[in-house]
Amino acid sequence: MKKQKPLNSLIEDFEDEEIELVGHDFSDLLDQTIKLQHANASEDAEKQTLNLSNHFLIAMPSMQDPVFGGSVVYMCEHNSRGAMGMVINRPTDMTIAELFDRIDLQLEIIPNSHPLGQKPVMFGGPVQSDRGFVLHAPAGKFTSSLKVSDEVSFTTSRDILELLATGEAPQRLLLSIGYAGWDAGQLEKEILDNGWLTVPADLDVMFEVPIEQRFDAAMKLLGFDPLMLASVAGHA
Numbered sequence: 082m083k084k085q086k087p088l089n090s091l092i093e094d095f096e097d098e099e100i101e102l103v104g105h106d107f108s109d110l111l112d113q114t115i116k117l118q119h120a121n122a123s124e125d126a127e128k129q130t131l132n133l134s135n136h137f138l139i140a141m142p143s144m145q146d147p148v149f150g151g152s153v154v155y156m157c158e159h160n161s162r163g164a165m166g167m168v169i170n171r172p173t174d175m176t177i178a179e180l181f182d183r184i185d186l187q188l189e190i191i192p193n194s195h196p197l198g199q200k201p202v203m204f205g206g207p208v209q210s211d212r213g214f215v216l217h218a219p220a221g222k223f224t225s226s227l228k229v230s231d232e233v234s235f236t237t238s239r240d241i242l243e244l245l246a247t248g249e250a251p252q253r254l255l256l257s258i259g260y261a262g263w264d265a266g267q268l269e270k271e272i273l274d275n276g277w278l279t280v281p282a283d284l285d286v287m288f289e290v291p292i293e294q295r296f297d298a299a300m301k302l303l304g305f306d307p308l309m310l311a312s313v314a315g316h317a
Contacts, residue, residue, distance in 0.1 A: 098147050101166050102163050105302050122154075131159070131212070131266070131269060131277055132159050132160070133156045133164065133316075134156050134157065134158055134159045134229060134230075135156065135229055135230045135233065135281065135282050136150075136155075136156045136159075136204040136279050136280060136281055136282055137153050137154065137155060137156070137279065137280050137281075137287075137299050137302070138153070138156060138166065138268075138277045138278070138279060139152075139153050139278040139279070139296070139300060139303075140152045140153070140276070140277060140278075140296075141275055141276055141277060141278060143275070144276055144277075145221040146276075148206075148207055149261075151170075151296055152168050152171060152296070153170045153286075153295050153296055153299045154166040154167065154168050154169070154206070155166070155169050155216060155233075155282055155287055156282075157227065157229050157235040157260075158227065159268070161265060161267075162265055163262065163263050163264050163265045163267070164263040164267075164268045165260055165261065165263070166206070166260065166261050167203070167205040167206065167214060167216055167235075167257050167260050167261065168203065168204055168205050168206050168257070168261060169216075169287050169292075169295060170205070170292055170299075171204040172201035172292050173201060173202050173203065173204050173258060175201065175202045176198060176199050176201055176202065177197060177198055177199065177200050177201075177202060178198035179202075180202050181198075181242070181258070182244065182310065184213075184239075186223050197245070197248070199305045200256075202221070202256050202257065202258055202260055202293070203255055203256065203257040203258070204257065204258060204259060205257025205258060205259045205260045205261065206257075206259045206260045206261030206262065207259060208259055208260050208261065209260060210258055210259035211258075211259075212234075212237070212259070213237070213242070213257065213258060214235065214237055214256070214257050214258075214259070214260050215235070215236045215237070215241050215242075215255070215257075216233060216234075216235055216254065216255045216257070216287070217233070217234055217241070217250070217251045217253060217255070218232060218233065218234075218251040218253040218254070218288075219231075219232070219233075219234050219237065219251070220244070220250065220251040221244070222242050223236045223238045223240050224239075224240055224242075226238065231282065232284055248274055253284070253288040254288075255287070278300075278303060280299065281302075283298075283299075283302055286298045286299055286302070
């Protein structure tokens with residue numbers, strides 16, 4: 082599997098309000114994505130026959146990649162320019178409360194006793210691993226946010242963390258460091274090379290199922306035994 086790199090057409094540098102973990106280098110990333118998404122909607126419809134947004138990518142059992150082996154990726158964006166998503170079953174050893182300490186944002190709720198503060202921050206992927214990303218149920222408007230579906234948004238702006246600090250953020254959310262990204266055509270090739278299985282996303286699997294059970298739960302969505310697929314292409 083090729084080394085992943087930032088997608089200039091999907092994720093660039095960050096603006097002032099965005100979730101910066103090691104400093105504040107500012108530019109405008111997701112705003113451009115949103116504008117491009119609307120401006121090129123008709124063009125993408127013509128060029129893109131496979132759209133895996135709001136789907137799970139499930140690593141084939143045979144995948145030995147040290148980053149993605151055994152992973153489930155929720156796809157946030159997939160078009161003719163490339164694809165991006167977040168690994169949903171790989172926790173880091175950092176909690177949300179510890180992340181807030183790191184970025185000098187104080188939880189108004191008590192982090193040592195509130196379950197929200199003790200949730201793990203996820204490893205979302207190897208791209209932009211010094212920045213934070215949030216998958217969540219829709220809850221108001223944020224500075225840099227991409228609507229994936231009627232039930233899921235992908236936000237990079239710090240204002241969602243400020244809302245989270247008050248205890249008023251959506252109950253369904255995943256906070257990650259980094260994301261997964263593919264250049265144009267790269268993901269399609271990996272699927273054809275039997276690297277991934279695909280299935281429409283189940284939000285209960287993503288938000289409610291315990292992290293260590295998400296891979297098996299995602300596999301069950303396929304409706305058959307994945308161990309039979311070692312030499313079969315990964316489409317569902």
